[in-house]
Amino acid sequence: MKLGFIGTGNMAGAIMGGIIKKGIFKPEEIIGSDIFEPGRERAKAEYGINVTADNKEVVESSEIVVLSVKPQFYASTIAEIKDSVKEGQIIITIAPGKTLEWLGEQFGKAVKIIRTMPNTPAMVGEGMTAACPNEHVTEEELKYAVSILSAFGKVEVVPERLMDVVVSTSGSSPAYVFMFIEAMADAAVADGMPRAQAYKFAAQAVYGSAKMVLETGKHPGELKDMVCSPGGTTIEAVRVLENMGFRSAVIEAMKACAEISKNM
Known part of the structure; x- marks a missing residue:
């Protein structure tokens, strides 16, 4: 599997749906975890992806991991998975307010992180997403991530200082x-x-x-x-x-x- 989701809620589903529809990844190349069994089973039924209750399994099975849990669960989720994150793996976040510096501190090591802010029109392929990479992400890796994010709408790479403005302008x-x-x-x-x-x-x-x-x-x-x-x-x-x-x-x-x- 190449793409993993920790959290399979509405935004994760919108992203999965766009990616699968555009043929960027096949359903069998995607895995999602959720502590809420009905949520992960819904994702499996709707998108045909692999599902698990184990967040570490998602990290160990994927090249790119999307952290799609609510912001208040980011610290505990990162604490759970950080030792499983491999060198070269890309972590995509979608939580408002969680800065690249804060995320780096939570992982406690050099990790490739791309902070993003999508919005719910992604569910109909008309999303607007801002993306901001940390210093460990190469231009080629950023380009690859943007191609994935483009599956469900438009994408702009922005400086991190604008991410809170993005939340008010398109996220909310x-x-x-x-x-x-x-x-x-x-x-x-x-x-x-x-x-x-x-x-x-x-x-x-x-x-x-x-x-x-x-x-x-x-x-x-x-x-x-x-x-x-x-x-x-x-x-x-x-x-x-x-x-x-x-x-x-x-x-x-x-x-x-x-x-x-x-x-x-």
Whole structure:
């Protein structure tokens, strides 16, 4: 086996699914461990991977290991596996707040570590992942890791000082977007649109708008201005959003998110 996951939750599943779909690894080349038996059995049934309850078995069987447990379990998990980590093995982390320096201290030896921050749209192949390697990772190894991470969306290599900003900008932001879609749908329902149809209209509008930003290369403000006719409906909606502090609320929420990430 070449690729191992310690933890088989939603994010691990999203990564596995993308990797298998793109043919980067076959299911039989992947192993996942989870102390929660229903979780690992679900991963086995859904993706056809090998599973185990033993974290050390994952490390001993894999070239690359993804630590996909919750941040609060990182210290105990690393303490359990650190003696099994081999020279040349790559460890990929996906926990906010766990710096390369902290991770290195936990392993207590020279280990190739790539700190990443993916997000849940990876589940539909539209993830956004930031990656930051430590000094032991070669350019070739980083390139290989990026090719794996690209299986479920876009990847950018960033300096570590930006990782907490990444958490607020893409790691946590799907929650903000889902709230926005839900609010738009609630308003549509209040005006008489059936609930399922309201979600479809709102979600497609967000998806299409995001695609316009990415594919046209135009500034979001310019794209907004294109929709706002003088004296029209859209500029009136924008006026109300500005009056209610829409942009300020988003900025303050993201700054609070980044601050929590720094102190995890």
